Amino acid sequence: MAEYERPTKPRVIITRELADSNQDRMCELFDAVPNYKDKEFSRAELIEAMADCDVLVPTVTDHIDAEMIEQAPDRLKLIASFGAGVDHIDLAAARAKTIMITNTPGVFTEDTADMTMALILSVPRRLAQGEKIMRSGKWTGWRPGGMLGHCIGGKKLGIVGMGRIGQAVARRASGFGMSICYHNRRQLPPAVEESLNANYIENLDTLIRECDIISLHCPHTEETHEMINSGRIAAMKPSAYLINTARGDLIDEDALIKALQAEKIGGAGLDVYQQEPNVDPRFLDLKNTVLLPHMGSATFEGREASGERVIANIRVWADGHRPPDQVLEGWA
Numbered sequence: 001m002a003e004y005e006r007p008t009k010p011r012v013i014i015t016r017e018l019a020d021s022n023q024d025r026m027c028e029l030f031d032a033v034p035n036y037k038d039k040e041f042s043r044a045e046l047i048e049a050m051a052d053c054d055v056l057v058p059t060v061t062d063h064i065d066a067e068m069i070e071q072a073p074d075r076l077k078l079i080a081s082f083g084a085g086v087d088h089i090d091l092a093a094a095r096a097k098t099i100m101i102t103n104t105p106g107v108f109t110e111d112t113a114d115m116t117m118a119l120i121l122s123v124p125r126r127l128a129q130g131e132k133i134m135r136s137g138k139w140t141g142w143r144p145g146g147m148l149g150h151c152i153g154g155k156k157l158g159i160v161g162m163g164r165i166g167q168a169v170a171r172r173a174s175g176f177g178m179s180i181c182y183h184n185r186r187q188l189p190p191a192v193e194e195s196l197n198a199n200y201i202e203n204l205d206t207l208i209r210e211c212d213i214i215s216l217h218c219p220h221t222e223e224t225h226e227m228i229n230s231g232r233i234a235a236m237k238p239s240a241y242l243i244n245t246a247r248g249d250l251i252d253e254d255a256l257i258k259a260l261q262a263e264k265i266g267g268a269g270l271d272v273y274q275q276e277p278n279v280d281p282r283f284l285d286l287k288n289t290v291l292l293p294h295m296g297s298a299t300f301e302g303r304e305a306s307g308e309r310v311i312a313n314i315r316v317w318a319d320g321h322r323p324p325d326q327v328l329e330g331w332a
Helices: 020-029 043-050 066-070 091-096 109-122 127-136 164-175 190-196 204-210 230-235 253-261 281-285 300-318
Strands: 011-014 031-033 055-057 078-080 100-102 156-160 179-183 198-200 213-216 241-244 267-270 289-291
Touching (some): 020 300, 066 091, 109 164, 156 164, 164 179, 164 190, 179 204, 230 253, 253 281
Parallel strands (some): 055 078
């Protein structure tokens, strides 16, 4: 079999509208097809695109399963995903087909940590409720017992998943006087723990029982699917808050909604959901919950930087080298 020769100007199909600077640069460097209308591709349109390009640039909302990958022609050799997560792509199927996968890790670390910290502040202090009262015209003035919430200084924050974003959240929370605990697949080196003022808790159930605020920063895998289930939600303190800016599938939403409705826990701050963009309507009536439209990484700077990483990955691949953000090791 002849060795595959990467095209010098590969055909690149982009599934969503990116920053103008990113799209303009892609059109200069590659035979690029931007999505100027920003209309989400259907499954059939994704399959059609995969059959007509050397490189596909999807986003985290484009679900590319094994069947789609298996029927893709040999021409498709690189899926250069826009975003850090790769749970929307069947990696095993891509590896079997020798399709390389890249992503853009680390770009949204600070942006997502900022949004997490905003939720950590806004849920206990009832900021969303207060804003709604002001807009409704129903505020009757200050009173000693009005809009009481909970302070976060001195509270114990439990971070589940201590990667780049988890560590960035720890740095911010420490500045607000919070005590930091974390659960991770592997304990961090002592020097890193000391720099973050963070204590490792090996058992996730122990962290959930002991912490006042729990913030999720894990990828979605078979092991983490609905890791925050009914049993763990029931084990939380009645005054505890749950924050999720990672992936909606980390939480059993039905169990969470029932606990919030019954006020079994203090509240929740959510930026991600299991069936995006379809949010369980029961969430909308909850007063102890702050809901955001998956905007943790939504900054001009972050999105442009992510596009630049996509371009760099494609250029290095087209030059015959391994892209800097290849997802798995040892691929052809």
